[in-house]
Amino acid sequence: MTTEAIPAAAAKRSFRSPKNAKRIRQLGGILAVVVAWQISVWVIDLPPYFYPGPSNVFDAFIELVERGILPPYIGDSVGRYALGVFCGTSIGVLIGLLIGLSRLMSAVLAPTINFFYSIVEVAWIPLFVIWWGYGIKTIIVALVYVAAFPVLYNTLIGVRTVPTVLINASKSLGATNLQVLVNVILPSALPNIFTGFRIGAGFAFRGLIFAEMIAAQTGVGYLIFEGANSQQTDRTIVGMITIGLMWLVIDRAYLSPVEKITIERWGLVSDSK
Amino acid sequence: MNESTTVLARPFFRRWMLGLIPLGVALAVWMVAPAVADIPPFMFPTMASVLKSTGKHLADGSLVFNVASSLGRLAIGFVIGNTIAIPLGIAIATNTKIADVFQPVLTFMQSIAGIAWVPLAIIWFGIGDGAVIFVIANTIFFSNIYNTVLGVRSIPPVLFKAARSHGASEKQILFDLVIPGALTQILVGMRTSMAFGWRALVGGEMLAGTSGIGYITIEAVQWYQTEIILRGMIIIGVLWLVMDRLIFRVLEDRTVQRWGMIQN
Secondary structure, rough: OOOOOOOHHHHHHOOOOHHHHHHHHHHHHHHHHHHHHHHHHHHHOOOOOOOHHHHHHHHHHHHHHHHOOHHHEEEEEEHHHHHHHHHHHHHHHHHHHHHHHOHHHHHHHHHHHHHHHOOHHHHHHHHHHHHHHOHHHHHHHHHHHHHHHHHHHHHHHHHHHOOOHHHHHHHHHOOOOHHHHHHHHHHHHHHHHHHHHHHHHHHHHHHHHHHHHHHHOHHHHHHHHHHHOOOOOHHHHHHHHHHHHHHHHHHHHHHHHHHHHHHHOOOOOOOHO | HHHHHHHHHHHHHHHHHHHOOOOOOOOHHHHHHHOOOOOOOOOOOOOOHHOOOOOHHHOOOHHHHHHHHHHHHHHHHHHHHHHHHHHHHHHHHHOOHHHHHHHHEEEEEEEHOHHHHHHHHHHOOOOHHHHHHHHHHHHHHHHHHHHHHHHHOOHHHHHHHHHOOOOHHHHHHHHHHHHHHHHHHHHHHHHHHHHHHHHHHHHHHHHHOOOOOHHHHHHHHOOOOOHHHHHHHHHHHEEEEEEHHHHHHHHHHHHHHHOOOOOO
């Protein structure tokens, strides 16, 4: 246990800049994993197709880049993901608003939405394959599906939970229906919409990898599956690392900032007291 | 007037009724459509054929067997993943420096976790139970160790200081502060990890399984047995609803009430 209660120790640490120390420890952690992995490869000594080391993986990475395989695969995956999530989110928000605005419609449709929400996209892929074959259409539809339902569901909840007082107040002050929608309902539902978007974006990324394993001829999901099929396990691991990095980039560079802006601008104002 | 009772009783009854309308419409359309429109049965099977094949597979026990083997794998993966993840997560998180070392690695592993491990699992374990269980346990492990660490780290440091200055032993801190303090986050994490684990189960069985609900659903694609696919989807949806609503939501509600850590 550290002795953070003692002020002198704290002062000493701030001298060494605790932020830097934290960075160093974090980098050390990553480095330690790579080193431990390489050492375990030397010690265990299994055939590289079964247990490739960091050096094999690095070689495979260079090879995949030099041959021009990896960059277009990443491009394909990102394109499919962006298209699917964009369409799915738009559809989810639109339908969620339409249904949410009507008390009757939301009571009628909510259980059905809930049910379709719980049929995971993975389970739809066999049916989509029957309908559209192995190809991009199947992948895109699966992504639209997986992105749309969490957004739809959460938009519905967001719209339903707008305090009626706010709507009545703005109406009695002479706001038109459109103004109520744009200035009252949408902003107060936005944090919910974003929660849905985040959940959907997360599942859609996994869904993309799975769909590409089943129904694609390019993309990182295809890369890891083909790598394993042809016993080029180093390629599989290159693909897995790429998948991890892609998700981190999507999450850090895109989802988190949008979420922060949403919360700062609209969310959590009323209930923080 | 007796209005209070009607107000209480009616919405519940009504909501049920209303929610059933789309189901009724869908069933009616499903029954009528094949007679009116010319849809080939492999594109969309008739209700009769779905019921018939379901009845057949219920009678020979294969459906029950496949569902049970899926749930068994999920349970094994869930137990293995959590038994390692929660104690390890607590151990990592109670020490700031160790937590710093592990955090980026865990964040990274958590972002790969899931279905992307299936190909590697096939190489290591071959097609079958081993690969599927590995993928589920792996998914649940990384998802939940991350949440456990977050949960412990979110306990205000002042509580540790307060407990220590009142003479709490390390054991008391662990059992009376760390575990209850992190529990809500851990349970939320369990529910989230289950959502990923469920996808890993169904997806893993499709790619690497030899039995189970995911396996029979993807196998049916080869023979264009769309009635089996459709029935598989319905079962997958219903099972998830049952698990999520009857187990995890109840568990979460109970503990959130018990420890009173309701957010916002």
